[in-house]
Every structure is written in C-alpha cells, then in structure tokens.
Amino acid sequence: MAERPNHMSSEEFRQAGYQAVDWVADYMVRLGEFPVKSPVEPGDIRAMLPADAPAHGEDFADVLADLDRVILPGITHWQAPGFLAYFPASASGPSALADLVSSGLGAQGMLWDTGPAVTELEQHVLDWLAVEMDLPEKFQGNGVIQDSASSSTLCAILAARHRAGGIDALPNLVAYTSEQAHSSIAKGLRVAGIPDERVRLIATTPDFAMRADHLAYEIVNDQKNGLTPFFVAATVGTTSTTAIDPVTEVGWVAENFNAWLHVDAAFAGAAVLCPEMRFLNAGLETADSYVFNPHKWLLTNFDCSAFYVADRASLNEALSITPEYLRNPASESGAVVDYRDWQVPLGRRFRALKLWFVLRHYGLEGLRAHIRRHIAWAAELTEWVDADDRFELAAPTVISLVCFRHKGGNGATQQVLDAVNQSGRAYITPTTIDGQLILRVAIGSPQTERHHVEELWNLVQSAA
Structure with missing residues (x-):
C-alpha cells in the first residue's frame, strides 16, 4: 500500500503559522540591521543547498531556520528603510496577511463561475480606485488586476492589434512611444509580432517628455508609406526621471489617426489618490487604456497591477477562446465578467483580496x-x-x-x-x-x- 503524504493537520498548520508569522514580524523589526543590497556572489546560495532533494519530509522548524541561514544572505531588502533604488515594491502587514488567506483559500478565479467572490471583489475595489483617483468614467466597470504593468501593456497592444484588423493586418502595423519609455513596451510589441523596425521612438523635450509634434510627423510619414499607425504608448512618470508625457496633445494625435492610446503610470499613478496630484490625470479622457501598479507605492505586495480599458470588447475578442469545458450558464448569460478573457493566461489568483485588506486597514487618508x-x-x-x-x-x-x-x-x-x-x-x-x-x-x-x-x-x- 502506498505511503500516505504527511499533510499538515489543522493544528500543525496553526502552530507552524504562528512560527512563520513571528518570523516575518521579527524580520520587519530587523530590516534596518541588514545590508540593503545583498553582498553574495553568484552561486553562493546554491552552494549552501543540498545536492539532492529531500526524500522524506523535514520538521518545519528546520525549514524556518534555513530562512536565516540560506535565504536572508541572498535577499536584497526591498522593504528596508534605505532601499531607494528602482521604484518601490512596497509590502505591508495587511497585504501579507491577505496573501496568506488567498493562499489558504486556493481559489482559482479564471471564471466568475469558478469563484464569484474572486471576480466581484476585484471589480468592486478597482471601481473604488477609479472613483477615488478621479479616472474618466469610461474606465469604471472596466478594470482588471494583472501581474505587472508589462502584462497590462501587452494586453493593451493585443486589443489595439485586434481593433486594427488582427493578425492579417500585422505586416503594416506601426507603434509609437517615447525614447524614454519603459522597455516593456518594446518587449510587448515584439511578443505581439511587431518587429523593432516598426516601432518608432519619439523624440523628447529637454524635460524628457514625448514631443507630440514629432509623433504627428512620424505618423503622417508612415501613412504616406502605406503603413497603419495602430498603437501609441504615453508615460506618466518615466522610469529614468518620472517625466510626464503631454497626454492631452499625444491623445489628440492618436485619436485623429485612429491609433489606440495606452497610458503607463505604473509608479506615478498612485499619487493621484491625493487631490493635489490630479494634474497627473490630464488627458486621460483620450486614453483607450491605463495602468498603474498598487504594488509599487500603494502598500500592496507584488504582484498587483491595475489595468483599465475603455473598450473591453476589443480586449475580450482578442483574448477569448472558449472550449466546451469552460462553458457554464453564468458565462453564457452574459451577466458576469470572466477575467480569463482579460489576460493571456487562463488561471488567476485572488489578488484583489490584498488590495481590499490594504484599503480597509489604511483607509484612503492613510x-x-x-x-x-x-x-x-x-x-x-x-x-x-x-x-x-x-x-x-x-x-x-x-x-x-x-x-x-x-x-x-x-x-x-x-x-x-x-x-x-x-x-x-x-x-x-x-x-x-x-x-x-x-x-x-x-x-x-x-x-x-x-x-x-x-x-x-x-x-x-x-x-x-
């Protein structure tokens, strides 16, 4: 007879959980004691690990002890007070606890039918944010949580490609973005089949913001050569300098040439929760899609990227494939949202839970x-x-x-x-x-x- 797996009992899980939470709480207290950037050399961590995987289960206390011995030396401490690199990837107690609950639930939110609360909570908290950030009304009811701004941008590109004629139109499609834009835009375009030679990097002002006049020039030139401008990516808060593209002017150009306008505010977008920062929203009424990352500055553990789209039909039609095993009465009724049609993968975690915990713990004023x-x-x-x-x-x-x-x-x-x-x-x-x-x-x-x-x-x- 086959050996039984040593699943944790409820009481064993409870005791191990206390130990794990204590370890994390102690780590938060100790954050200032560690070198902010990990000093290890390549291969140092693997050298501390056994050559072979364990044949039999080990005591949880031994696993926990190896967090200090093996893992901490190789951690760059993103939550440390001296971490001032890249952009923040901020974590918080309520968000971490929500991740624990989400992992315990093990919910799979690919369809409304596979987890009604997973879908409806996500819709609701994203609508909360849309209202409190004063986003254009067209984005309310049209939000989804992606894993990163990179995935959000890829989805925007795929929706834009679909609206421009789909795969058949690929040989003529041209995209535009600032020479200061994040590399994920160029990468997303590659994944979507747009080669580098049909991606125009638009010149910037002395303050590193996209020049709308240069954008218009490039688009007109491409049209004269029989090409189809289909996608423009503007940035509110570039990675190098947090430069702000003139979205109003860029949006006017994109709209006049029927190109999809995507606005990347991955880091800066969170600031718009503060009314005095609403100038960062200028021009968003012209955007077809918008993204910001709560996991950067809104105390929500990675991964949590809020993506809004004005025309959900183009996004859903670009990404929806429905085999028989995914059909169900709720989806067929058209009364629910199935977030599988808003992203590239089928499966999805319960990410909205941590955003909900954060909003309820801190409140908007916090x-x-x-x-x-x-x-x-x-x-x-x-x-x-x-x-x-x-x-x-x-x-x-x-x-x-x-x-x-x-x-x-x-x-x-x-x-x-x-x-x-x-x-x-x-x-x-x-x-x-x-x-x-x-x-x-x-x-x-x-x-x-x-x-x-x-x-x-x-x-x-x-x-x-």
Missing part, C-alpha cells in the same frame, strides 16, 4: 499620508542637492524621484554610487541619459523615514 510624506521628503532632498555646488539636478522632481549627478562627470558620479551602495546603509540605482550617468533616489519604501533620506544625503556628500 494611503494619502503615506504618499505625501515621500513627496515632501523628495522636495527637501531636491533643495539639498540644489544647494550643494558639487552636484546638479538632472531632471525636475515631479513626484518622489530625485535625479542628480556630480558636476565632476561620470567617474565622480560612479564613485558616489559605489560608495553609497557598498555602505550597506542605502541602495540607489542609476540611469544614463545622453551619455551622462545619473543617480536616482526613489523614495517610497514603507519603512523609510525622513532621517533615512538625510542619512543617504550624508553618504552622498561624504563620497563626493
């Missing part, structure tokens, strides 16, 4: 306070940079990203970067624009306080 603190500290850091004769700002500080460089050139800037990151107290990442190395300080970690920003500035000054 989330606004979280965002406003970071914006204020970024403004203060900008003043410090501006007052130091050794440094110069490399771009306007629009939200909570501060970009600057050493006046001594790339070598001096690299020296500052290396000193900061090797200190273990902070971690920042650079970008390069027009051959110049630029330091990016992205303030957004939930653990960061003003004195951590001040400590970072002291490290920068010491290294200069």
